Amino acid sequence: MEKQNNFFQKIWQLWKKFGQVVGDIVGRVILTVFYFTVFLPFGLGVRLLSDPLDIGSRRGAVWIDRTTTDLSLSDTRRMH
Numbered sequence: 018m019e020k021q022n023n024f025f026q027k028i029w030q031l032w033k034k035f036g037q038v039v040g041d042i043v044g045r046v047i048l049t050v051f052y053f054t055v056f057l058p059f060g061l062g063v064r065l066l067s068d069p070l071d072i073g074s075r076r077g078a079v080w081i082d083r084t085t086t087d088l089s090l091s092d093t094r095r096m097h
Contacts, residue, residue, distance in 0.1 A: 063069075
C-alpha cells in the first residue's frame, strides 16, 4: 500500500511541475500577444498623433505671461 501511495505522490509532483512549466509558457505568450495588440498600437497612436508637451502650437516666445497682484503683509500670512 505504501509503494502505491509513494507512486502517486511522485506522479503528483511531476504533474505539478509540468503544470508550472506550461503555465509559465502560456502566461508569457498571452501577455506578449496582449501587449502587441493593445498597448503597442495605443502607444504609437499617442506618440504620432498628439503633442503632450504642447510644443507645436507655440510660435513666439516660450515664456508664459503671468499676471500678479501686489500682495500685502496680510495676504502673505494666509497663503493657503
